[in-house]
Amino acid sequence: MTPAGAASPGDAGGGRPRRGHGRRIVAALAVTQTIGYGVLYYAFSVFLAPMARDLRAGGPQVAAALTLSVLITALCAPLVGRVLDARGGRGLMTAGSVLGTAAVLAWSRVDSLPQLYAVFTAIGVACAMVLYEPALAVVVSWFDGKERANALLGVTMVAGFASAIFLPLTGLLVERHGWRPALVVLALVYGGAAIPLHAFVLRRRAATRHRPAASARRADIVRTATRARPFWLLVAAFTAHGGAVAVIAVLLISYLVQLGHPPVLAAALAGLLGVLSVTGRLVTTGLQRRAPAALVAATVFTLQGAAALLLPPAGRSVPGAVGCVLLFGFGFGVGTITLPHLLAERYGTAAYATLSGRIAAFAVAAKALAPLAAITLAQAVGYGWVMGAVAAACVFAASALVTYHHR
Template identity: 75%
Template sequence: MSTAAPQAAAPAKGGGRFTRGRRIVAALSITQTIGYGVLYYAFSVFLVPMTSELKANRTQVAAALTAAVLTMALCSPLVGRWLDAHGGRALMTTGSVLGTLAVLAWSQVTSLPQLYGVFVAVGIASAMVLYEPAFAVIVTWFDGRTRANALLALTIVAGFASSIFLPLSGLLVDRYGWRQALIILAALYGVAAIPLHAFVVRRRSDPIPAARGPAQRADLVKAAVRARPFWLLVAAFTAHGGAVATIAVLLVTYLIHLGHPPVFAAAIAGLLGVLSVTGRLVTTGLRRRWAAAPVAAAVFVLQGAGALLLPLAGRTVTGAIGCVLLFGLGFGVATITLPHLLAERYGTAVYATLSGRIALFSVADKATAPLAGVALAQAIGYGWVMGAVALACGIAALALVAYHRL
């Protein structure tokens, strides 16, 4: 099924490259955990105190995070082209500096326009330092035999970002206030991410010959985007990204709407992070026997079933837990499946460019789908939202099955 450019020589497990590769994975695991914690997850903790001090409503303040995610999506294609041409070291180091300065500026905002401006900068920094560039570094460093384990290790560690930084941010806000808390988080991110990206992240010294010139890379990209498999990946991961983002935003509210206590609803929603790690482990294990695309498609079908059953069975404790378990098992599967599929079919020469183009659609959908879900829930009810989520999961599964058959 592969039409890839030739792969780079495999790194020798016993050599210095493999040892350096492990250091890169360890460094990126740290920077991704702190990066997601500070640049993304911590926002929810600061929402209430910012709303009060900026004299705005929650929707107006929350729009800043939406602006950051949309900015990240728009920057992804450009970031991808840079990564394929120059590697991740300079880009991620610069992004770390920008992210640190942006969080420091966030601590000083006094108006909504200032907040939105800061979060445009946060979005640019996020495009430069979070999963997309980190995956590109790993995909181009490791070969197929070790790449899956490297990606799994990275995403397992970074999967705990919300579990670490939501309570940490809450403690800092409670003790020091939200502005001082942001200064502390900015310092923590800068001290960790800037040196790790600058001194540990490296590019392979033996790049694929086709990757040495922009003309050759452009030809590879043109050939990919003119063919059906690429757009099936776009459809699959855009639909699934919107479904996951909608559940992430609306699950607690919907469980409360179904009659569950807020504490129970929050606790059950908190399982999604743990289940994402479980799903990644299970999926990686299954890929040793079956192809990645149908495995992910099967998981997406289970997620759709969980969403579809939630309005029917979610009023009971057992039913709610069961539906969340079904959906949660696929919560992080797309994250590790897409890099594998791209590298498998297209090689590593233009991996970041193609990943960035897919991110333009999928990340934008993650930003806008929850807003559409809220509007749909207010207009005709949460049951229809769950139906739409199930439909999106079904579309993603069908797209992956069609992709696998090409």
């Protein structure tokens, strides 16, 4: 495996990176990912109703802005990956933070749907530049081996609390000040933290004399990988699983209410998903030190499929609903820490961000489109079939990972 320091987007020089600065990078990214996901993604649900009222638009018309943003992120992911491998994360993530801050400020001023869609196009570009894919690429290239696993866990564990922090915080701001001032506050919070942390903590990749040779090497790695079956098994696994997780995230509350549970209980159970994702990442990281990462993730994905399949018959009782949500939520964030491990393990770090970006183009698009397809399916044939489709996607993802492990 290529030493992490030899291909680091953030390394300031050759050799093994200093542990002290590595810890500062992890701390900085943990903060920026938590605030970034909270402001650029999760807060939207709180603004949905007041925006629809002020813009005199329907809820689906306003919600389409977030779908557009996620699709733009997917489209930008391959290009962002190539830039990360070539130039590192410092300049890219700093520029993305500036763009994200400006876009949220512009969001607070929109007066029409076209303006809203334009703003969320910019937010989608910013998300591609500052959220998990680039952040984890910086971590992967800075650390190696066990230290890499711990660093990935550190960033994603903290960021897993983004929804738990920013949904109530945003709700409080909207209640006290209105949605437009609330967005200004969130923009200032995000920009005040992310811009300096990305600019001054992340390091530039060391300039090398053989940059054309390094570029050719990356291109060769990508060409070889994308022509072989293992890479496409990863694409299939994480696209299917990402879509399944997105469906549960969007539809769980509605389905639990349909099963007869009070809205407050349904919302509380759905709120557990973020906390459970942290627990799942912690346990999975420990298991991956004792067993192949692909097989550990495949097992978790299979358990999630079982939980989705059991929810229709068992979810009408409170214990049954709690059990199914706990089982599915345990694997909610497992894909986030497993994919970097598998990519770096097989292909090294020289072209990590490029390969990750290509997978993200499929997986992030699935996260945007799968909930829309699931809502259509639920309206046509009922939620039971949706849960069956989620179970099938999880089992398919698990099967792809098992096949990948044996290639």
